[in-house]
Amino acid sequence: MTFTGSMQDGALVFTAPVTIPQGTEVRVEAPQAAAETPPGGEREPTFAERYAFFIGKVEGLPNDAARNVDHYLYGHPKRA
Numbered sequence: 001m002t003f004t005g006s007m008q009d010g011a012l013v014f015t016a017p018v019t020i021p022q023g024t025e026v027r028v029e030a031p032q033a034a035a036e037t038p039p040g041g042e043r044e045p046t047f048a049e050r051y052a053f054f055i056g057k058v059e060g061l062p063n064d065a066a067r068n069v070d071h072y073l074y075g076h077p078k079r080a
Contacts, residue, residue: 003015003016003018012028064079
């Protein structure tokens with residue numbers, strides 16, 4: 001079953017009348033666009049935006065450093 005609605009004063013209000021049996025387990029998922037922009041209109045910067053200054057700064061790493069990070073950090077076998 002899928003129902004639609006919106007948040008009003010901290011409560012979920014469905015767009016149409018809904019009867020759900022007592023004890024029914026439910027899951028509420030917000031659309032991605034609504035979750036990205038908080039009520040104030042300003043969103044948090046992404047990880048890449050926060051650390052853009054550091055992107056591309058490290059030199060001298062092996063070509064497969066990203067793929068084999070566990071090998072270089074912890075000695076695990078290299079991935080193919």
